[in-house]
Amino acid sequence: MTAARATATAPQLALVDCNNFYVSCERVFRPDLRETPVVVLSNNDGCVVSRSNEAKALGIRMGQPWFEVRAQAEAQGVLALSSNYALYADMSNRVMQILAREVPRHEVYSIDECFLDMTGLRDLRALSQRLRAQVLQWTGIPVCVGIGPTKTLAKLANHVAKKHPRSSGVFNYNALSPEQQHQLLARIPLEDVWGIGRRLSVQLAERGLHTAADLRGTDTAMLRRAFGVVMEKTQRELNGLACLDLQEVTPPRQQIIASRSFGRPVQDLDVLQDAMSTFVANAGAKLRAQGSQARLIQVFLRTNGFRPDRPQRSASQAIFLPQPSEDSLLINRWACALLARLYAPGYDYQKAGVILGEITPRTQRQQDWLEPSTPPRAQRLMEAVDALNGRFGRGCVKVSGQGALSGWQMRQERKSPAYTTDWDDLPCA
DNA sequence: TCTCCGATTAGAC
């Protein structure tokens, strides 16, 4: 096999990552904010989860609690927006559709990232630039592209593309000579490598490993012994050996959680049950959307752990249904009953939620001649509820009580309109 | 000793 042929068939994996995704989504509809430092906050306006370049330059850190930085940030002209997930999810779908058209295989990895299999395609730099231009023109979202032989190296290449303006948004690790590859890896700190977080990078540093090149060159058996199989895979991936496959179809969730911190402390059981009904409605919709049923219902509630001066309580209870179910009404009755058992008066509750587990495909329903499974009536009812909520927006059809009581809903003081998913929010009047 | 299971840890985004 000639060298040229080997190059042509070597794996070429691209990672497309949207720049400052949530902030970019907001700016599409607020072009006046292009020069303004902008941050988007997590649910409850709690933490900073997306920052414009200007906000990054002001030293606002990812994940920082907003109340800590708010005073200084606002004095510096930073605009904070509540997160608008309906908008981000819709924009994400548009971006992913554009990317998917251009390659034979792809994996939507997260709301703002997509792996593309470019193996065998030619002129990857031009292709990547074309993709960037198309996504920008059709959605207004800027993206960067990193290319490498493995997912880990594609991630790393994307990191380089984002960080270095000279790459003009595309970086191809595969186009480097082995010496250049080594020089690059020697400049990448380990905490910037996918799969290595804060803790592991400290432990690796204790063994004298600081850069991606250090990790790549160290003894594999030692790594395996000291850090386990995940780290070994990361090392192999850095060496260009693919250990992580492209997941074209997302496997169904094994566990579905719906929970929320409350906007203020909640003391009353009926308010908690009202919140729980909302959580069950969301969890049930997710469950049915992936064609599953659940046998385990787990409910939890807790007080605010950041207030050690207040009485603390954290409790959870679970029940195994005799038959798996996807019926929100049935699940809701159990969830509210469990919650009532968990509840103790006299606490300031800060968060509650439901976890559905023991999830199986609906098609695998066991025939049981004693216990009837979900009756056809309930099934059709749920289908109708999901259809209406899908068509007219979540919350169009509700389980009785769900959201009627106030006091638990999250704080969202600065939420932008749902520009792309709600006619009423269109700023055309 | 082996296996199973729940809890814990670490990470991603």
Place this chain on the structure above:
DNA sequence: CTAACGGTCTAATCGGAGA
């Protein structure tokens, strides 16, 4: 005015219980 710190999800590993 004050107080205020996200939500989901997975995989691996660990330690105890039971076979």
